[in-house]
Amino acid sequence: MTRPPPDTVRVVVTPEGCELVLRLAGPAARARAFCIDALIRFLVFVAAATLLGRLGSMGMGLLLLAYFGLAWGYPVLFEVFNAGATPGKRLCGLAVLRDDGTPVGWDAAFLRNALRFVDAAPVGYAVGLVTMGLNGDGKRLGDILAGTVVVYRGMKTTDPGGAAAVEGVEPPPFPLGTGEQRALLEYRRRAALLTPERALELAALAAPLTAGLPPEAGRARLFRLADFLLGRAVRGRD
Structure with missing residues (x-):
């Protein structure tokens, strides 16, 4: 499979003299990944609603927990335990990393996703798209505050x-x-x-x-x- 052309190339030099070439992803690639994840979460929610709907009021309570988990836990857990990639990002060849090229942890994954509602305001991720257009690394507000970038998987590393x-x-x-x-x-x-x-x-x-x-x-x-x-x-x- 041919790797898509980079939207932006960023070189990070480690203290040991290694160079990490990060190929930053732009809005189009990230939007595709988001749509795939949204579809997956929707299908899981529909399946959960079908099963839990038979349990009456207890089922509704469990369905609310499932909704919360899909909305907040889904991106955080995948980014921490799946090398920075939700299923949508993995299918699109993307991953989330810290600015220095190291894997994201709980703090960065939670912060970047907790601010997603701000980036989504007022509609269609308008704030996020404007913010991405105003900075050279294509970061939305969540990425700026969490110190993360979204890159194409398959970085090249060079060292002395x-x-x-x-x-x-x-x-x-x-x-x-x-x-x-x-x-x-x-x-x-x-x-x-x-x-x-x-x-x-x-x-x-x-x-x-x-x-x-x-x-x-x-x-x-x-x-x-x-x-x-x-x-x-x-x-x-x-």
Whole structure:
């Protein structure tokens, strides 16, 4: 599948000298993702209403909880636990990241979605669209205050030593916290700056992600996990 052309390119330089090339998504791509998510939430709500409607007043109470969860929990949970991507964003090849290119956490995901009602005012996300047009990163108010950007998945990372290419990606076997995700990404970026022995030693310490694996296999698995979080499949050097 051909990657869509970037709306805006932003380069973030990490303290280790790595460059993250973020391809910022514009209003059109984000609108497509929003419509897909809205359709998914609508279908889930209709299914819940059909089932819970048979339970009388208790069913109505549960339906209100389901509505709240779909309106607020749906985007926050997916952005935190699914590498910054709701189902709509994933289908459109998008993801939410912090301004420095690291994964979003609970604070950023909650803040950017809590302010969605302001961006949606007065109708048709008018405030959000105007705000996106007034700043170079295409941010709505929620993104500005949360310190987040919406990017095309598949960032390129360059570093002084050149990180080793590993074929394929692998999702984490269990949810990783924000600190754990950052540590994994930093290991991926810094690996080329370490001696082979030190890189293998650090990989062996990353249990339970590398438990039972030989050092080389453990390092390769950490790379695949990091590439999954970055939303890219590395199949060779450019």
